[in-house]
Amino acid sequence: MEVARPEMEAAHKALPGARQRISMVTSPLRAACRIRHKYLVMKKRRGFGTEQSEPAGGEGSGAGRCPPLKGQEASERPLRRKAKPAEYFTFEKPTVRPLKRRRSSKRRKVLYPNGTRKYLPEEKKSKAKYCLFLLSIIVCFQIYNAIENLDDNVLKYDLVGLEKTLKREVFGQPASIDSLMNLLKDYLATHIHNKPLVLSLNGPIGVGKSLVGRLLAKHFRSVLSDQLVYQYFVLHHCPTRQGIDSCQQEMAGGISDMVNRAEEEEKIPLLIFDEVEFMQPALLDFLQNYFQPNQTNEFLNAVYVLISNYGQGEITKFVLHNGSSGMLRQPAKSEELLFVVQSTLVNSHPLWKHADIIPFTLLERAHVLDCFLEEMMREGFYPDTAHLEELSRELNYYSVGDRQYSVLGCKQVVSKVNLLH
Template sequence: MDGSQPHTETPIASQKISLISSPMRAVIRLRRKVRVLKKSRLHLDLPREQSPELIQARFLQRQISLSRTNICNPQMSLFNQASFENSRYFTFDTSVDQLAVNKYRRKKRRKSKMVLYPDSSKKYLPTEQKSKAKRCLLLLIGIICFQILNAIENLDDNLQKYDIDGLEKTMYREVFGQKLAVERTMELLKDYLATHIHNKPLVISFNGPTGVGKSHVGRLLAKHFRSVMDNDFVLQYFVMHHCPDKEATPACQSDLSEKISDMVTRAEIEEKIPLFILDEVELMSLGLLETLSRFFQPNQTNEFLNAIYIIISNIGGSEITKFVLQNVSTDTLHQQRKIKELLGIIQPFLIHLHPLWKSADIIPFLLLEKSHVINCFLEEMMREGLYPDQSHIESLASQLSYYSTGDREYSITGCKQVVAKVNLL
């Protein structure tokens, strides 16, 4: 029996040592954990009241105290062994620590300063990929610009064919006192002669009192276009010469219609625009006016649309004279406004007389001043080869009749009697 006793006591003693040693090991681990948590709390510098590590440390201290009591009371240690070995008492959740560390890192990152580069350093922008569509767009723009330039050159070529610049210089040099009328006439001719394709013929009506330069402008136009085109494409039609007898109106209608049709057809073949100057229209019969109005309509064949008609008459001369005498002005801008007012008076009067003036661009010729009459005398004397004595010219000009309004004198007959006066010298 004595030999069996020591054998039974040894396992009991080893079991007690193992029971005692396991709580001790737990205590050692808990103390180490507490130290680590304290160090991390000091490192993070968090407030004690809000520190989750402090709460964890207190919990661990409580576990240490429980472990010490278990060491003193082995039976309690045996009873609570299963609870000590349970992972929920000794497995510590580090999510709180991780959150604190992350929060500290975020704050630290926010406080980080921007990296500044020296001014001398080269900064390279990201390379942009060039689109192939840009080349096509540039090519299209180039083609359009070339076509526009070509069209402009073609317009200039047409105007050069008729020498419009030379005509303009001649008109300004030889027509006196009708600057606005000349400007409007040249503007209409330039726009129409710039191309050979039109949707209606150009009809210009010169209206004004006698002797103001309407027929003179018609002669200058006929002379110029005969020089740049054949004589076959310019027609000057004087009613007193071509149709003096009103009883022969049907024959005159047939003759005028045949001449216009023939000239227009030949001009279309050679791609030229014919010019028809119809003077003394106030003497035309109603039948001739009807014949003319048919050629002015837009609903015709191509060859009849490419033509220029100049209608010269004294119709509306009295209205123009009255308007000029009531509205005297030297300002060009003021004169242009007055011309618009004058057109508002003349155009309804002409349309009421005959509907052909609906399709016409009306250009009123104003009264000539005494200075303009003196220029007419000077020009005529130089043309006849006479010495242009200024005092002699002024004496000749004073022999004519004038309208007096304020400090201005307007010639009643314009330059109509200038040629007759010079021929008497």
């Protein structure tokens, strides 16, 4: 027992140094364990899993595990049961995005300092608005001025009065008169054109073609002047074939004088050619040159009216075929008739490629009665209905169903009335 005392005293003397060496090793280990414990608690509070909470050694491995602190065993037991072994330990931020807070839909109120007035933002007026307003006024004025100029051109020729005269004097051709007036209104509305207006009045004998030509010449002479209306009758101006050259020179001189005078006065002349069916092919070729678009300006501003009996056979057949059902007034039938007549005229001579065709149809017996009434009143006879019926029976008619169409129209009306003297 006395021998052991010195050894025990030596062991007691060496104990403080050993304790110092153990504390130097365990202090950092305990700090790391505290940090890990805090990390696991924070991770649990935020709702994340604990898959990576265990060290790489697993539950059975003693390496890398921190000894439990006081009061730590009860809190870590459920975590250890649910946790899965992880390959490594990390302090990186979680990859799951945190939940975003909803922004309040209420806008924050703007707080103004006390003692100040609230002013709305000042709206600065742009000077460009005044320029835009001025430009709009100028454009509207130009459009209004252009419309007024078109109206002035139409009023200069008094087309309203012409339309009334044609509808009063010409019987049985309302569609033809409407087509003629529409073409004249569109062309005479302006003074600048790229080609002349060529009107071709075609139809059987006695349906009012020559009457329309005379009414046009009379009207334009009254609103313009005699120097701006040219009437050319083929059987009167060029009756034989031997004088074709002289006929061409006469026609060229008359047309040139007419268009030059009209260009100086800034007006559109009217040139009427009647009895075109008797015109020689060479004279038709010469006349076709004036209808081309590649001419000087004065020859482009002119209205040509061609009156002939070309296409009368096709018009008669078409009327007799469709006249019984009253289908002639339908727009589709009018277009079909126009196509038939135009095809026939183009085959006869290429001059009609440049013309607007206006077909005149056969006259019914009621229209012939109107012709007799007009002529008898003009000659001073009393318009007796029985007398008119008797005179109309002397003419020849085509019978189609319950309708009767005059063979020669109103051609014999004047001669029949003259016999009454």
